[in-house]
Amino acid sequence: MTSPPVLAEDLTKSFGSRRGITGVSLVVEQGQVFGFLGPNGAGKSTTIRCLLGLYRPTSGRVRTLGRDPTHGAAGYLREVGYLPGELRLPEALTGADVFARFGRMRGAADTAYRDELVERLGVETDRPIRSLSKGNKQKVGIVLALMHRPRLLVLDEPTSGLDPLQQDEFATLVREHAADGGTVLLSSHDLDEVQRVAGRVAIIREGRIVADDTVTALRADAPDTMELTFDHDVDAGPLTELAGITVLASGPRRITLTYTGPAAPVLAVVARLAPESLTAHPADLDELFRRLYDDAPTPGGRP
Ligand SMILES: Nc1ncnc2c1ncn2[C@@H]1O[C@H](COP(=O)(O)OP(=O)(O)OP(=O)(O)O)[C@@H](O)[C@H]1O
Numbered sequence: 001m002t003s004p005p006v007l008a009e010d011l012t013k014s015f016g017s018r019r020g021i022t023g024v025s026l027v028v029e030q031g032q033v034f035g036f037l038g039p040n041g042a043g044k045s046t047t048i049r050c051l052l053g054l055y056r057p058t059s060g061r062v063r064t065l066g067r068d069p070t071h072g073a074a075g076y077l078r079e080v081g082y083l084p085g086e087l088r089l090p091e092a093l094t095g096a097d098v099f100a101r102f103g104r105m106r107g108a109a110d111t112a113y114r115d116e117l118v119e120r121l122g123v124e125t126d127r128p129i130r131s132l133s134k135g136n137k138q139k140v141g142i143v144l145a146l147m148h149r150p151r152l153l154v155l156d157e158p159t160s161g162l163d164p165l166q167q168d169e170f171a172t173l174v175r176e177h178a179a180d181g182g183t184v185l186l187s188s189h190d191l192d193e194v195q196r197v198a199g200r201v202a203i204i205r206e207g208r209i210v211a212d213d214t215v216t217a218l219r220a221d222a223p224d225t226m227e228l229t230f231d232h233d234v235d236a237g238p239l240t241e242l243a244g245i246t247v248l249a250s251g252p253r254r255i256t257l258t259y260t261g262p263a264a265p266v267l268a269v270v271a272r273l274a275p276e277s278l279t280a281h282p283a284d285l286d287e288l289f290r291r292l293y294d295d296a297p298t299p300g301g302r303p
């Protein structure tokens, strides 16, 4: 069996006595868009650097495109497109200069795709990098990561600084890349950004993976939301006694709650309160995400 494009087994990286990441295992399959989520300092960039051979892990095993990245990274880096979290570009050069330089380094001949990317993202190619806004610099970085059509894209917080329109275009580019058989690993703290494009999501917290599943499965575990309004004063008390229900907010004539599991028992209690209107939202990962961010990680890795 061939190795998946990204394989990390029990990866630990410490910086002296400082925690980097602890026992991180990840598998990204070919053609997958894999979202890597976690709060600031959780260990996303550290994991990514280990995967690319930029950090040598303290222990554990890494295979990137089937190879050990700590040995001879140069060759296969042509097959990887990397957008670092802390993008540094030669400030005096223009976007066009940078593209030409990187193109030569990688021996990339396909300038048509590069030009298409420039066009679609609206990159300013004729001004020195130093004069570009944050978002426009980031777009240069995105083109650099994608322009040689790498088999594996590793993007560390790719949409930071992009306006909503460019975020849409970026999401389309990522989906196209995966549809063509490419593989994408994308880190973010923004759940919405990730759930738009990723089929699978891992959440890292304080250096450890606390969830790793398909977006569909995570959603199935996540609570649905219900909003109720009343034309009379009500007491949310009876609802709070039901297992699986959390009352998020309640006023005299309004209740917002989340619930997991079947709706029928919830509706039975709700009906007795005689609401004037009811709105239900299907599970979104927000609530789950917040729980995973806030709570201590549970043993076994699943919430
Ligand atoms: N070169 C380094 N030297 C010392 N500590 C480091 C180094 N790189 C990372 N760390 C530590 O490792 C931990 C994880 O950091 P990392 O940059 O991987 O987090 P992150 O999830 O990418 O956060 P952010 O969302 O802020 O980018 C932090 O505690 C950080 O201080």
Ligand SMILES: [Mg+2]
Pocket (backbone or CB within 6 Å): 044, 045, 046, 085, 156
């Ligand atoms: Mg980072």
